[in-house]
Every structure is written in structure tokens, then in C-alpha cells.
Amino acid sequence: MTTQVTLTRPQKAAAILVAMGKPSASRLLKFFKQEELKALIEGARLLRTIPQSDLERIVAEFEAEFTEGAGLLDSADRMDTILNESLSPEEMSAIMGDKRFEVAPEGPPPIWPELEKLEPTRLGAFLAGEHPQTAAMVLSKLAPQAAANILLTLEKPMRSEIIKRMVTMATIPDTATRIIENQLRASVLAQTATKDISAGQARVASVLNEMDKPQLEEVMQDLEEAGTPDLGGVRSRLFAFDDLPLLTQKARVLLFDGLSTELITLALRGAPPGLTESVLSAIGARSRRMIESELGQGSEGIQLADIMGARKNIAVATIRLSREGAFELPSSSQQSEAA
Template sequence: MTTALALTRPQKAAAILVAMGKPAASRLLKFFKQDELKALIEGARLLRTIPQADLERIVAEFEAEFTEGAGLLDSADRMDTILNESLSPEEMSAIMGEKKFEPVVEGPPPIWPDLEKLEPSRLGSFLAGEHPQTSAMVLSKLTSQTAANVLLTMEKPMRSQIIKRMVTMANIPDAASRIVENQLRVSVLSQKASRDTTAGQERVAGMLNEMAKPELDELMQDLEEAGTPDLAGVRSRLFAFDDLPLLPQKARVLLFDGLSTELVTLALRGASPELAESALSAIGARSRRMIESELGQGSEGIALADIMAARKSISVAAIRLSREGAFELPSTQTAAAEAA
């Protein structure tokens, strides 16, 4: 082999720097002048893989300054990496003259922000069919709130398997991460793009939730008779203040725990005894006495619009908690029964 004899001095120097590795080479690069760095770069771009024997001959010429080299290397690519991590873009541009530094494009952007926007049940259904290790890797890439919401849609045994693996999970190799990302793009995000009616269901549900209970029930019946598609998805997003008695006690406690007594008192003005009891039974004894005392003074002088606004605020809070996975709305259970 005569490769070493055919190399120029800048190419030999580039080969030595690459063999040294990034930490040591980075420190040495700071002592080169700009014209010397330019010569190194241009020399490195002409290099290819250097056989071990040739590399050793090059190292022997520098044995007073460098230790023995490191085998087969793709010198041009490694030299680019060392320079890019050691010098700023402005320094690279100055060295290369008219050539502008451009970072290497690694591939498509991460998919995790898009997965954050998916319905937790949709992502949960997909991950339920995957190996728990894969599911653990995916959830570890999401925000804590999103990961929790997805877990709550899965069966308890699967949750335990996934959490156990998340606890012991080390750093995920880039190659493994890319494989999972590509699979998610094909199996989840592509289906979402082609047939995701979630946005439409949310818009319709938002409009219907603005209606009073009688008008809402009447319109839903009309939609059913008209054969409206995806009506179960719309129904699962509906909740009116009058639906409070349909919520389990635990769900009502969660709901009213974050509401002020003033808001609850205003919402219960003029409410039926059953509706009032469904709210008061989920509130602490002291707060309940305060609210009952206020209600006992009547509703004279209080605008109906203010009462309806208070009830709307409580309905919105219930829908929000449901979307966060705290509990299921009665309409969700009805929609599930209809789908079955």
C-alpha cells in the first residue's frame, strides 16, 4: 500500500486529528491559523477511509507529538464533525471564504409535538397493541400530563408493565428512537391526517354545550333521526349543569374541590332540590352550611344571566377535567354503550 506516501502534509495532519478524536483535536484546532485550518479542511475533504497500516505510518512521522492512531476512519466526515463542534458558524464561514456554513439536516422533524395533540384514547389504543417497552419509550417522550392521560385510557395490567419499564429505562439509542418514530408516523399520524374528525366533533360539541338542556336534548334527537355521522363522538363531549346528578360521587367531589363557594352558590340559585343536593353532597360540611345559608335568603335581585353563566363555568370545568382523564362524563358512557 502506498496511500500514506501519496498524501499531502495537510491531509496527513487531518488524518492525525481525526484519529485523535474530538476532545483532543478540538483543543489543538484553536492553535491553528485560518489559512492552516482552511488547508486542513480542504485536505480532509479529499480523504477516504484510511487503512490501519497506512495510518500507522502517518502516526510514526508525528510520534514525538501524537500517540499511535485508531484504525479505520471516514476522515472527511469526522473532520467536519470536529470542526463544526469546535468552531462557530461565523468562524467556519471566515475560514472557507465564500462557502457558508450550513448545519446538516438530520431528517424529518420530531413527531412528539404532533402526538401531544392526539386524543389520549387514540394513542392509548395504538400503544395497547405494542410491546410495553415500546409504549414506555413513547410515553417517556411526551409531557407528564399527556403521558398520564394516555395511561388512564389503558388497562391496569398494561399500565403497570409500562410504568415498570419507564422507571428502569436508560437513554434510548437514536437508531431505536428513529424506528419507533417512523412507525408512529405511518400507523398513527398518517391515519389522523386522513380520517380524524376530532376537530369537527369538538366544534359541534362546543356549540351544543352553549345551549340549555331542553334545547340540547331536542337537537340531539333531531341529529340522531337525521343519521348524523360520528354523533357518538360529539355526545361524549357534552355536559350540562343539569347532568350533575349523573356524575359519580367521586367525580363530583373532584369537580367542586376546585370551585369557589361564591360560584357554586350562584349556580344553585333556583336549582331543583335533586340538583342542589348532587352539588352540596360533594362539598365539605362548612362550605355546605355557608351555601345553604345564602340560598335560604332567596334569589331576588340576581340576574338569570349571571346564574346561567355560573352554571356554564361549572360545566366547562367538568368537561376540562374529563378531557384531562380525571373522570368520564355521563355522555361518554352513553356513547360507549351505543357503540357497543
Template sequence: MSQIAALTRAQKAAAILVAMGKPSASRLLKFFKQEELRALIEGARLLRTIPQSDLEKIVAEFEAEFTEGAGLLDSADKMDTILNESLSPEEVSALMGNEAPVVKQEGPPSVWPQLEKLEPVRLGVFLASEHPQTAAMVLSKLAPSASANVLLTLEKPVRSDIIKRLMTMTSVPDAAIRVVENQIRTRVLTDTGGKDISAGQARVASVLNELDKTQLDEFMKELEEFGTGDLDGVRARLFAFEDIELLTQKARTALFDGISTEIVTLALRGAPTGLAESILSAISQRSRRMVESELNSSAEGIPQDDINRARKTIATTAIRMASEGAFTLPFVQDAA
């Protein structure tokens, strides 16, 4: 009897799910009943390596279309990975026959997910005032992307010291972690009365972004002199046409990929040489030749309002793309 003939339907289904890969299989798993999932798990446990030719025959039996190249399958291990990434620990435990009730821990919610939602600048200010070892411990508890964003807000010597400590950090006693958590709750998460001020900061930034660069700088200076708090969160959302030079080359390329040459040409009328070059270097050679050719023609009769509108369009596009995660806007203090 062939290997395929000896397989149960649950084993065949498990093989196909593994071949599909985690994203597709994860979506399908949610449509199975618990007893069906349990059968799939048991089937995967008993499943051995399946050659590509046999897998194609199994797929044909289920009348599905799969691409070539699934290769050899380590079914049990991959099924474990799919289940663990698709279901909660409680669901996996229930499927495996663990009837022990889930004990809900009492006490305040974890501070780490809340910290990840804070503005990187705000958390950076707090960590800069702490011992580098404490800062390293805090960052080790956050998602890598959140930690990286916070590190970028710190001065280079502080940043380097924290990274060095992160590399050599060993396990931290639970008692020490609890002390730091309590400090964070008191000094970071409640220092604004427990209110989420990010929405207000976004509203202020949206108003200030309507100003030109000179007016914006003046306004921010006045706010600083007046002693307005929480300006770092506002600064992180500010962006003007003149700030394009502060973006990375990759960010500039992404920004101008969707902006027409007509708007670019109009925005570059009268722009400083350095700013113009940073923009021209981010577009294709063909587009650059077209823009430069237009710029060499007379600008007489072109209203300044049209130029300002073109620049505002580019700045607004940058802000929108940054909010969508395409790139990060530069902080004003980093640009200084």
C-alpha cells in the same frame, strides 16, 4: 456621572421591558420595528444590574406607572428569555444579523402535533398494543399534558411500566424514531381514512347525553353488540347526573360552585344516598344546611319532570365546563 445618566435610551427601554415581565413585554415587542428591536438587544447586552431606586427614576422619565418590588435586574438574560418566547427562531436570527436563509425541510409533517390532537383513549389503545419501551418513547415526544391524559386511559400495570421506562430513557436513535413515526402514520393517523372523526363523535355524544342513565347504558350496549367502531371517543364525552360520583372532589366543587341551591335541592329529590352525599360534600356548609332542610320537607306535588330537568342542567353544566378545560369527564370504562 451617575449610572442612569450614562445609560442610552435603548438601555433604559430594555430595563423597563424586563421590569414589566414576559407577558406584558411580549405584547409590546411586536410593535417595535426590526431596527428598534436590534437596538434593544444591543442595549440589554451592555446593561448591568440596576438597583430598584435607579429603576424607579428611569420609569419616571418615561412617565409610566410601575408597581414596587421589581428588585435587581439581570437584564441581558431576561431580555433573551422575553425575545425567545415572543419571536420565532427565524425572527430572532434576523434581528441578530444572521442573514443565512432558512432551509425548509422536505418530507411529511411531524406526527407529534397530530398525535396530541387525537382523543387520549384512541392513542392509549394503540400504545397498549405496543412494547412499553415504544410507548414510553412516543409519550416522551408529546406535551406533558397530552402524555398525562393518555396515561390515565391505560391499565395500571401498563401505565407503571411505561412510567418506569420514561424515567430511565436515554436518547433514542433517529433511525428508531423514524420507524415509529412511519408506524404511527400508517396505523394511527390513517386508520380512519385520514378523516377527523372527532366532530362526528361529539355529535353522537350530544345526542346520547339527552338520554337518562338507563337509556344511555342500554344504547351503548347495543352499539357495542352491533360492532360499532370508535366508541371510545364517544364514551369520553358522555356524562349523566349519576356520574357525578366519579368526578374528583375538586371537580365536583368547581361544578357546584355556580349552581343554585334550588337546582341542587330539586336534583337531589329521590337521589341515592351515596350520590347525594358526594354532591352535598362539594357545596358550602351553609348551602348544605339549606338543601338538607328543604329535602326534609315533603316532596309531594313536585313533578318528576322538574327533577329530571334539574339533573339534566347539572349534567349539561359539567359537560360544558369539561369542554372548557375546567376538569376531565370520567371514562365509562374507568367507572366500571
């Protein structure tokens, strides 16, 4: 019979954090005070391998749920890793009172995540004036969805030349990469800092998306009459439940595959037949029969606020999927024609 490991409270907390893994533990560490963090670190350094049974006992004490396979831990090293990736060197030095956690100074932050946030036409316009080899190198550094969106903005001959070079591209020397990064930082990101208004458009759209469709259109009309600039960029980020028929069939299938039948049923109560059919046509036969059966029983006793809330949830899910690159929202012209 094995003897249970006796741990102090800091050691138990350290074991829990290490078992959670870096992403979850990193979020929690921000809520600890410096003296508590120091106690955690010291506890982790004295912590030996913990058997699975003891870890389960500790987890039960905290009344938390963890995934399987969190058992054997190299606690000290992994706690150091979590802390180093969660706290700055200055915070680590302040906690520990030494310089053990200092890291080598880094260069400028990577530019690729920032480039992926730009409108595809902006980066596409820049690459159109560059050598195809340069453009191929830049696109190879971006996420596939971002690179594809940028390629579609280029002329076909340039597009084909870039793709051909991406296929045959070898390892790029660090020196060449830094030269191109510096050029992009000076020529694209510097201009973006002063000219890019997409962030403002997104903020306005997020506010307008909270409105019902009639209210939204009324506000947009007022803005147009007032001569507000760049409304096209705002409208391209708008989406309401009534716009669902404007999505492609593939996009609707992807959207409703991740939503519960209860939510869909609630949102469809009182919806026009055309809108209802566009939703049901994107759902499996069994789920469709269940929803149609529920809708056939009427909407008595169901609050309008609940229905509108369900529709808002579906619209929000649609916007989220489009931002993740799953599909594109309907164009502003499509929405205007539908309105």
C-alpha cells in the same frame, strides 16, 4: 445616597419586558413594529444592571404590577433570549439587518405532543401490535396522564409487560428514537390526518355546550334522526350543569374547590333538590352552611339570566378540568340514561 439611573424610553421598555419574563414578554413583542423592536434591542444592549429601587420606579411609571424578585437584570442577554424565542430568524434578520440571529435548521417537529392529542384507543391499537419494548419507549415519552389512558386500552398481559419494561428502561439511543418517531409519523399521524375526526367533534361539542340542556337534547335528537355519523364522539364531549350528579364525588370536590361560594350559590338558585345536594355534598361544612343560608332567603330580585350564566360558568369549568386530565366527563350512556 445612590444616584438614580437615567434611562431612555426604549431602555425603560426593555427593562420592563425583561422583568416580566419570557412568557409575558413574548406575547407583548408581537404588537411592536420592527423599528420599535430594533430600538428595544439596542436599548437593552446599552442597559446595565438595574437596582431594585430604580426598577420599581420604572414599573410605577408604567402603572403595572409585577411579582417580587424582578430586581437585578442581565438585560442584554435576557432580551436576546426573549426575542430569539418569540420571533423567527427571518424576523430577527429583518429587524437587525444582519445574520447574527440565524439558528441551525431544525429537523421535523417533535411528534409527542401530537400523539398526546389522539384518542387513547387509536394509539393503543397501534402499540398492541408492537413489541412491548417499543411500546414502553413510546409511553415513556408521553405525559403521564396520556400514557395512563393509553395503557388502560391494552390487554392486561400486554399492559403488565410494558410497565415492567418502563421500570427497567435505560437511556434510549438517539438513532433508535428517530426510527420509532419516523414509524409513528408514517403509521399513526399520517392516518390521523385523513381519518381523525376528533377535532370536528370537539368543534361541534363546543357549539352545543353553549345551549341549554333542553335545546341541546332537541338538537341531538334531530341529528340522530337525520343519521348524522359519529354522534357518540360528540356526546362524549357534552356537559351541562344538570349533569353534575353524574360526576364522581372526587371530581365534584375538585371542581367546586376552585369555585367561589358566590358563583355556586347563584347557580343553585331554583335547582332541583337532588342536584343541589350533589353539589353541597362536595363542599366543606362551613361553605355549605353559608350557601344554604343564602338559598333559604329566596331568589327574589335575582335575574334568571344571571342564574343561567353562573350555571354555564360551572359547566365550562368542568369541561376545562376534564380536558386538563383532572377527571373524565360522564359517558354518553350515563348522560342518555339521566336524560
